[in-house]
Amino acid sequence: MCDHIVGDDNVFRVGDNLVFNYDPSRHNVFKVNGTFFQRCTFPPQNEALSTGKDIIPLKTEETKWYVCGIADNCSARHMKFIITVLAESAPAPSLPPSSDAHSVVSSVFGVVMATMVAIAVIFA
Numbered sequence: 001m002c003d004h005i006v007g008d009d010n011v012f013r014v015g016d017n018l019v020f021n022y023d024p025s026r027h028n029v030f031k032v033n034g035t036f037f038q039r040c041t042f043p044p045q046n047e048a049l050s051t052g053k054d055i056i057p058l059k060t061e062e063t064k065w066y067v068c069g070i071a072d073n074c075s076a077r078h079m080k081f082i083i084t085v086l087a088e089s090a091p092a093p094s095l096p097p098s099s100d101a102h103s104v105v106s107s108v109f110g111v112v113m114a115t116m117v118a119i120a121v122i123f124a
């Protein structure tokens, strides 16, 4: 499940939740900066998210970087994930018209983005 590379279209909105679904015995999640992201380096292990279902409320407009800190998952298996959080009122980016405008899914961590009202678990 972690062999997929995420595209550039991971656009979220302030007020959305980012949900990481993964097997905590095999993966974890670190929020890192852009440099760490590029190099696949991590903060101390005790800063990892490791519940297997981490829900991150997106409250500010920013770019966020996440990597898996287990073994060489990040460097060898591309378990890294970048998202862009836009202001709630920003013009809609070019999302596929057929899909739910609030669903941006990555299979890297089994990442699911959901609105405040519904968390849809979608696994690629």
Ligand SMILES: [Cu+2]
Pocket (backbone or CB within 6 Å): 002, 026, 027, 028, 068, 069, 070, 073, 074, 079
């Ligand atoms: Cu991993």
